[in-house]
Amino acid sequence: MSEWVGVALFIMAGLAFGVVGIGVSFLVHPRSKNRYKLETYECGIPVEGSAWGRFKAQYFTFALIFVIFDVEVIYLYPWAVSFVQLGLAGLVKMFIFIFILVLGLWYAWKEGALEWK
Amino acid sequence: MNIDFSLITTEIALAILGLAIFTLGLIIPRSARKGLGNIALLGLIIVLGIAVYSWPNQGETLGGMYIVDHFSSFFKIVGLVAAILVVFGFRRYVAANVGNYLEYYSTIVFATLGMIVMISAGDFITLYLGLELMTISFIVLVAFRSFDVKSLEAGIKYLLLAGMSSAVLLYGLSLVYGATGTILFAEVAQSIIDGSGGLLLIIGLVMLIAGLGFKVSAAPFHMWSPDVYEGAPTSVTAFLATGSKAASFAILIRVFVGSLTGIQEHWVMLVAVLAALSMLIGNLIAIPQTNIKRMLAYSSVAQAGYIMVGIVAASQSGVKGVMFYSFIYVFATMGAFTVVAAVYNKIKSDEIADYAGLAQRAPLAATVLLVCMLSMAGIPLLAGFVGKFYLFMAIVDGYMWLVLLGLIMSMVSVYYYLRVVLVMFRDDPVDPTPLKMETSVTITLLIALGVTVFLGIYPGPLSEIANTAAQSFFTP
Numbered sequence: 001m002s003e004w005v006g007v008a009l010f011i012m013a014g015l016a017f018g019v020v021g022i023g024v025s026f027l028v029h030p031r032s033k034n035r036y037k038l039e040t041y042e043c044g045i046p047v048e049g050s051a052w053g054r055f056k057a058q059y060f061t062f063a064l065i066f067v068i069f070d071v072e073v074i075y076l077y078p079w080a081v082s083f084v085q086l087g088l089a090g091l092v093k094m095f096i097f098i099f100i101l102v103l104g105l106w107y108a109w110k111e112g113a114l115e116w117k
Numbered sequence: 118m119n120i121d122f123s124l125i126t127t128e129i130a131l132a133i134l135g136l137a138i139f140t141l142g143l144i145i146p147r148s149a150r151k152g153l154g155n156i157a158l159l160g161l162i163i164v165l166g167i168a169v170y171s172w173p174n175q176g177e178t179l180g181g182m183y184i185v186d187h188f189s190s191f192f193k194i195v196g197l198v199a200a201i202l203v204v205f206g207f208r209r210y211v212a213a214n215v216g217n218y219l220e221y222y223s224t225i226v227f228a229t230l231g232m233i234v235m236i237s238a239g240d241f242i243t244l245y246l247g248l249e250l251m252t253i254s255f256i257v258l259v260a261f262r263s264f265d266v267k268s269l270e271a272g273i274k275y276l277l278l279a280g281m282s283s284a285v286l287l288y289g290l291s292l293v294y295g296a297t298g299t300i301l302f303a304e305v306a307q308s309i310i311d312g313s314g315g316l317l318l319i320i321g322l323v324m325l326i327a328g329l330g331f332k333v334s335a336a337p338f339h340m341w342s343p344d345v346y347e348g349a350p351t352s353v354t355a356f357l358a359t360g361s362k363a364a365s366f367a368i369l370i371r372v373f374v375g376s377l378t379g380i381q382e383h384w385v386m387l388v389a390v391l392a393a394l395s396m397l398i399g400n401l402i403a404i405p406q407t408n409i410k411r412m413l414a415y416s417s418v419a420q421a422g423y424i425m426v427g428i429v430a431a432s433q434s435g436v437k438g439v440m441f442y443s444f445i446y447v448f449a450t451m452g453a454f455t456v457v458a459a460v461y462n463k464i465k466s467d468e469i470a471d472y473a474g475l476a477q478r479a480p481l482a483a484t485v486l487l488v489c490m491l492s493m494a495g496i497p498l499l500a501g502f503v504g505k506f507y508l509f510m511a512i513v514d515g516y517m518w519l520v521l522l523g524l525i526m527s528m529v530s531v532y533y534y535l536r537v538v539l540v541m542f543r544d545d546p547v548d549p550t551p552l553k554m555e556t557s558v559t560i561t562l563l564i565a566l567g568v569t570v571f572l573g574i575y576p577g578p579l580s581e582i583a584n585t586a587a588q589s590f591f592t593p
Binding site: 099100103106107110 | 136143
């Protein structure tokens with residue numbers, strides 16, 4: 001059971017980290033209520049309209065296309081690190097992988113997902 | 118870790134086919150994309166040829182993560198045959214109701230790839246990879262008629278419920294891994310023999326049954342199937358009911374009969390209850406249906422119940438029964454759905470009442486629907502009877518109650534199948550003009566008819582093949 005003591009300590013330290021932080025801040029922070037204090041984002045862009053407003057669905061396709069390259073980079077890094085060990089076989093596999101991803105981008109391009117209409 | 122490429126030629130060929138269809142579709146102009154259907158058909162036939170040719174190849178690769186034996190080869194052939202029939206028999210339907218050939222045909226090929234990867238899985242990761250490739254492809258396919266509210270509803274339902282079932286399955290897999298310390302099926306089996314187990318393993322096992330039960334639409338995890346079957350394009354419904362189901366049964370057998378045999382006493386009764394529930398719910402709720410796709414959906418829940426009987430047996434004869442039944446079920450279901458799609462093309466309706474007088478308007482379609490339904494009901498001299506005979510013979514000692522329930526429920530199913538037949542043959546058509554079927558539909562119908570009748574009269578060779586394949590499964 002002793003190996004779990006570390007885990008328990010870790011959980012307790014994690015909890016303490018949050019609780020102490022919020023607690024101390026609650027005790028010492030200055031209390032002033034004004035208009036800016038009550039805004040949704042105290043030091044951000046001013047809020048416009050209601051949360052139920054409609055926005056363009058095309059943001060979504062851009063996010064998806066972003067994911068293509070995001071995932072690509074995740075796999076490129078470990079491959080680049082062990083490039084020498086993987087050798088030619090690794091290079092070929094990576095080209096197949098990137099080919100499939102590029103196919104996805106090509107498709108998105110052809111379907112007009114990259115144009116803002 | 119070396120890869121033995123000779124064992125995975127089928128998979129590589131299928132992946133190349135899917136990418137080739139996609140690339141070609143991007144290069145050629147939009148108006149020429151219609152021809153992609155022919156390329157998909159030709160390619161799938163070649164891949165089927167490769168799969169049949171590599172039947173003697175057996176072995177494991179990727180350190181046991183990928184198993185190729187007669188059992189997996191058999192189910193791969195079943196899945197590929199289903200894909201070929203879907204691409205061939207529904208060409209007109211796809212052209213008239215679905216469109217988007219590039220996306221449609223490449224997604225069909227990738228769904229098939231997911232199936233055959235899952236069938237050959239030797240560990241939980243490969244299982245999940247194949248399962249998700251198949252499921253995500255099907256989510257796309259189900260929602261393909263994006264202008265049709267019903268299709269979108271079906272897509273959303275399938276997305277949410279498939280996501281949930283995947284979560285349950287993954288949790289179950291993680292618990293089995295936690296209890297046994299390995300993800301390889303072979304090592305899980307060894308670890309159970311060595312005495313690992315306990316409550317954790319059993320909870321994991323129950324979750325596995327729930328997750329895979331969703332895929333084969335066994336009651337009480339069948340709730341999604343009527344809505345999804347009704348809303349999806351008929352071609353996709355047919356593929357979902359045959360390929361997806363057969364592949365999920367293959368992996369169900371691989372996991373339960375193959376690697377969890379050591380704790381058989383914990384799951385056999387559970388599967389038996391699920392089988393009984395599926396037969397009861399599927400057959401009884403099918404009776405009041407007025408939409409033929411919904412009726413076939415409930416009937417497919419009942420069919421899942423019959424097939425699960427073979428898993429209850431957990432023996433060579435049970436596995437053989439499942440294999441035989443899966444094979445004939447593909448043809449019977451494809452025949453029925455091809456008729457539904459072909460009739461929908463002409464009269465734009467899936468209501469059973471609108472099938473009135475179909476025997477006069479399209480005699481071949483009505484005959485094929487009759488034969489396929491009677492086969493599913495298990496009438497002698499048709500393949501379904503032989504299949505049910507093999508399944509129920511496997512459990513006749515020990516589970517007599519399940520056999521009796523199966524027989525009674527088969528009788529019940531005759532009622533609702535014959536109700537459709539009655540409408541088709543007895544009632545006079547509102548509009549007596551003959552419905553002319555396309556050549557591809559006619560050929561598909563003749564194949565379905567021929568196989569169903571032939572295997573009913575002469576089941577010997579297929580039964581022999583299934584038997585040897587099941588044997589290779591039990592003596593590794």
